[in-house]
Amino acid sequence: MQKKVVLGAALVAVLAALACFAYLSTFTRMHADDYCIAADVTHLDPAAYFLKWYTHWTGRFSYIIFTGLLTALGAGFAAWLPTLTLGVWLVGLSWALAPLARWVKWDHPRLCAWIAAGLILLVLYAATPNLFQSAFWEIGLINYSFPLVGFTWAGGVLVRLGLGQIQPKPAAAWVGGLSLLSGGFTEAFSSVQVAFYVLLLVGAAVWGRGRARRALLSAAWAGLLGGGLALGIILASPGNAVRRGALPEPPGLIRLVTFSIRNAAYIMGKYFLWTPGWAALSVGVPLAAGWAFGAGHAQGARGGRLSWRLPWVQAAGVMLTAAFGLMVAACAPVVYSLNAYPDDRVIFLPLFFWIAALTASSAWVGNSLRQMRFLSRWSVHPHSAQAAAGLALAGLMLAAGVTAWRTAQAAPEYRQYAQDWDRRDAELRALSQSGVEEITVVGLPSRFGVADLQESPDHWVNRCMAEYYRIPRLRGR
Structure with a gap:
């Protein structure tokens, strides 16, 4: 089977699975907080609306602005916003991954980037504890999906900057602006973003070389400045005092750190134990794809034993460790404010970083294992790449089938709720x-x-x- 044909079929399978989620999301209507926002947008001028929410409830300035703009468009737009967001996210994630696929010399890098991006989002949507609140419901979507979309587009700039494909100054401005905007949606993401740019500063300082090092350092400082400013604006909000009155006292530093680590470990454990099929997909498919489509057939180290000293093993370990650190950072604001485990909708944030790191590191490992001739004769056998490609395709087709079946089971309830909501909306407008x-x-x-x-x-x-x-x-x- 030709590799391009396999990749084309894999892309169709991934897009078909994502289309199932998009279909369900079209039955979304206004719920709960949507009415509060829409009522104020209708009756207040923009400045009064912003000041009311910023001074009386929350400092999430990007959230206030975007909910005001989008909720005012009504329930009809709420039904299409999840699909639009998913589309922009998929394009941004594939755009961010494409230079990496070319850099590591994968076969058909653009196709591989689209499939990898689709796989990450498919597993995230399928494995997250409350997809409706995180990615369908307008208020939750703006809080928890929007910042990840912004982060993804900033990540694409960082990748190109590290590879010397764009100029440092406009890249730093783009990263800083997106960090400021994305950091204003929710404290959990603000904390993650600050942690990410601190890690990027350390990584660029330790492993960076030449122009790439200087360019990444400048962009990391810009991102840290934008993310830190966003977090500062949120924390400075007078509305925090209103919310603080209904919350328990914040824990001490030791409790904050240990409980955040425990929560991150619990999220990671639940991912493997509660959604083992999707966890296996996020490891098995990229592992097989790395073997089949990576540069493992090129000349490289032959034979040898697995060791932590191997650069690719260290790289995979660093990626997973950094992702776990970002998960801890996402849990920290929840521990500080509630002294509790994150709500299901919040878990969407740390889970994205874990799934992305797991997918990337698995693909890297698959490619490197074949390059070092891990399975001796089998690694150079002409059919080994075909078998690995077939396994990856089979996994994606199975995932698409499961998603389609689950969508068919859930669709009648979603459709009936939307019809009932539309009838009640018409009745209330008449009354x-x-x-x-x-x-x-x-x-x-x-x-x-x-x-x-x-x-x-x-x-x-x-x-x-x-x-x-x-x-x-x-x-x-």
């Missing part, structure tokens, strides 16, 4: 013109931990919906 002081309508079920209309008109969701629809009092039944 808002009636002049009745109190209106009672059917409450829809709370989904994926997101609350809906309650019996009491004083419940916060009821109040936000009443303000959004301009109804004095709204009650659910």
Whole structure:
């Protein structure tokens, strides 16, 4: 089987699986906090809206701005935002990986980059504990998916900068601006971003050489400045005092560090124990692909034993260790504010870095094992690459089939909820013109931990919906 044909089939399988998630996301509507934001956007001017949320609730300035802009577009746009976000993310991630695939001399590097990007997102969407809150629901999507999208595009600039493909000054400006913007969505990502650029500074200083070293150092400082400024703006918000009043006292430094490490280890363990199939996919497919499509057929070290001293073993270890450090950084703000394990929607952030590092290191290991002739005669056998390519393709096709089956099982409930929501929305818009002081309508079920209309008109969701629809009092039944 020709390699390009296998890669084309693999790309189709990955895109088909991602299309299943995109299809389900089109049944997303407005929920809970969406009404609060939309009501204020409707009734307040932009400056008053921003000041209200920044001074009375949260310092997440990018979150406030983007939720205001996007929520104002209504429920129709909320149904398409997840698909648009996934598309921009997929393009950005493949764009970031393409220079690396060319640098390591993989066969058909552009195709490989698209497949790797799709695989990372497929596994992330399939393995995350609460996909709806992290990637479908508009408020959660903006909080937890948007910063990762921005980080991915900044990563593509960093890769090209390290390979000497772009000029340092505009690259540093791009990285600094994206870091500032991305850091304003949620504290968990702000912390991760600062940790990442600190690690990049250390890595560039230790392993960098020549122009690439200087260029990466300048971009890392710009990213650290942008990320640190974003975190500072969040922490300076007067709204933090309002939220702080409802939260427990922050833990001490030792508790902060140890509990964050424990939480990161728990997230990593749950990934392997609770979603073993997807964990195996994130290791097995890139491992086989590295063997089949990497530069392992080129001349390299023959024979030898596996050892930590081998550069590629050290590189894989560094990638996984750095990813675990970023997971700890993502858990730290939650431990500080709540002294607890992160909510399921927050886990989306650390899980992305772990899956990306696991995928990249597995591909690197597969390529390096073949290059060092790990399996002796089998590594140079003409059919070994074909067998590895076939295994990788089979894994992706199986994953696409499982995703399609799960989508078919879930679609009726998603579709019915969207239809019920649309009917209630039309009813409430009609009743808002009636002049009745109190209106009672059917409450829809709370989904994926997101609350809906309650019996009491004083419940916060009821109040936000009443303000959004301009109804004095709204009650659910």
